[in-house]
Amino acid sequence: MRVLIDIVHPADVLFFKRPIDMFLARGDNLLVLSRHKDIACALLDNFSIAHQPVTTAGRGTWGLFKEMIARDAAVFRAVRRFGADVMLGFGGVSISHVSRLTSIPSVAFYDSENATLQTRLTWPFISHLYVPESYSGPTPKARTTWLRGTKDLSFLHPSAFHASAEIARAAGWDPERRNVFIRVVDWRANHDMGKQGWGAEALVGLIGRLSQHAKVHLSAEGALPDQLYRHRYAGDPAQVHHLVANCDLLIGESATMACEAAIMGVPGIYAGRDFPGYTRDLAQAGLIDTLHAHDAATLIAAAEKRLLDDRQLARDKRDAYVATCPDWAEAVVGAADRFARNKG
Numbered sequence: 001m002r003v004l005i006d007i008v009h010p011a012d013v014l015f016f017k018r019p020i021d022m023f024l025a026r027g028d029n030l031l032v033l034s035r036h037k038d039i040a041c042a043l044l045d046n047f048s049i050a051h052q053p054v055t056t057a058g059r060g061t062w063g064l065f066k067e068m069i070a071r072d073a074a075v076f077r078a079v080r081r082f083g084a085d086v087m088l089g090f091g092g093v094s095i096s097h098v099s100r101l102t103s104i105p106s107v108a109f110y111d112s113e114n115a116t117l118q119t120r121l122t123w124p125f126i127s128h129l130y131v132p133e134s135y136s137g138p139t140p141k142a143r144t145t146w147l148r149g150t151k152d153l154s155f156l157h158p159s160a161f162h163a164s165a166e167i168a169r170a171a172g173w174d175p176e177r178r179n180v181f182i183r184v185v186d187w188r189a190n191h192d193m194g195k196q197g198w199g200a201e202a203l204v205g206l207i208g209r210l211s212q213h214a215k216v217h218l219s220a221e222g223a224l225p226d227q228l229y230r231h232r233y234a235g236d237p238a239q240v241h242h243l244v245a246n247c248d249l250l251i252g253e254s255a256t257m258a259c260e261a262a263i264m265g266v267p268g269i270y271a272g273r274d275f276p277g278y279t280r281d282l283a284q285a286g287l288i289d290t291l292h293a294h295d296a297a298t299l300i301a302a303a304e305k306r307l308l309d310d311r312q313l314a315r316d317k318r319d320a321y322v323a324t325c326p327d328w329a330e331a332v333v334g335a336a337d338r339f340a341r342n343k344g
Contacts, residue, residue, distance in 0.1 A: 001023075001085045001342060003088065003340075004075075004086070004087045004095070005020065005088045006088070006095050008035045008090070008093075009090070012089075013044055013049075014043070014154070014156075016032075016088070017154075017155050018154055018160060019088075019154065020032070033054050033074070034053045035053065035056070035057060036056040046236065047238065054075070055067050068094065071093075071094045074094075076102070079102060085105075086104070086107060088332065090110060091122065092106060092126055095108070096121075096126040096127075097125055103341075106127045107129075107335045110135075111151055111278050113135060113137035113276050113277060123139065123140045128140075128143050128144070128339055129143060129145070130144075130145045131147070132146065132150055132277060132281065133146045133281075135276075137277075148326065149325030150263065150282065150325075150328075152260045152262075153326070153327060154327075154328035154331075154332065156263045165246060167243075168242045170239070171236065171240065171243040172215075178249075179248055180210050180307070181217045181233075182203075182217070183219045183254045183258075184254075185222075198271070200225050201296065202294055202295055204227065205296030205300065206296055206299045214307070217231065219240070219257075220232060241260065245261075245266060249269070249307055250269070251268070251269040251302070252271070254272065255270050255276060255278070258270035258288050259282055259288065262288050262318065263318065264318070265315035267288075267314050268288040269306060270291070271292075271294050271298075275290055289306065
């Protein structure tokens with residue numbers, strides 16, 4: 001097959017990494033279109049995935065709209081040159097529009113009910129959509145498949161991802177102490193407009209307390225107060241999951257990273273602004289905690305409570321959950337096979 005994969009976010013790189021390996025291993029032809037968004041292109045380069053950057057992430061409503069038009073045009077030109085049999089994406093805005101213009105099947109995977117603008121621009125045009133069983137938002141009638149679990153079961157499925165203590169140590173992990181990973185975001189995605197995060201006071205208070213009895217690793221997209229820079233994660237972005245997997249706790253504003261930690265058997269606390277279905281699903285399974293209050297006292301209390309957890313119990317809960325779920329990487333390849341116009 002000739003498969004076009006549209007990468008618009010760093011998390012998309014992780015989601016499609018194993019499917020890309022599977023496609024290449026069986027001899028399919030791939031075209032990966034990328035986007036200058038945070039570390040997306042750097043991750044692709046790090047994984048030695050050939051790709052073509054076609055747009056840079058826009059800022060604000062008008063900037064994102066102009067980028068969408070430019071990306072639609074770029075994907076249209078690329079897919080005509082490449083002669084794709086199927087287009088894949090996470091979210092899938094541009095591939096859905098190009099699919100309607102070219103009749104080339106488009107398949108999107110998605111999991112965030114709060115991205116209402118994005119879904120309104122995509123669902124009417126997408127050929128088929130895959131979402132978690134926990135997804136509670138509207139979906140295209142007769143064009144949706146529900147999968148048990150979360151998107152993290154593509155890159156981080158326990159059968160495929162094996163954390164390395166050696167890599168974690170090189171990334172800053174201290175095996176002689178407890179380690180806590182904190183993730184804060186910059187709130188510039190299309191579904192984040194008008195929202196804001198914890199604030200500097202809460203972040204300083206949380207790190208000040210936790211650093212008294214743990215090594216703190218801070219991943220932050222934006223600027224930080226000067227006193228926090230010494231905690232900032234400065235390792236290879238492609239190796240961060242080895243570090244997280246060896247930590248005792250992850251706490252942050254990012255639902256994605258909290259859920260990644262859970263799938264790696266690490267207790268996670270998600271204290272964000274939106275609570276998509278997959279966070280509720282993992283919370284019901286006892287794999288993460290969700291917090292609606294973001295003051296320093298609440299964050300500290302939740303983190304210190306979770307640090308008392310038995311790590312083996314967290315792994316056992318993860319194993320029980322994963323046993324009920326498919327391997328999402330295999331689901332991606334299966335979706336391409338199912339919907340490609342040239343199946344032979």
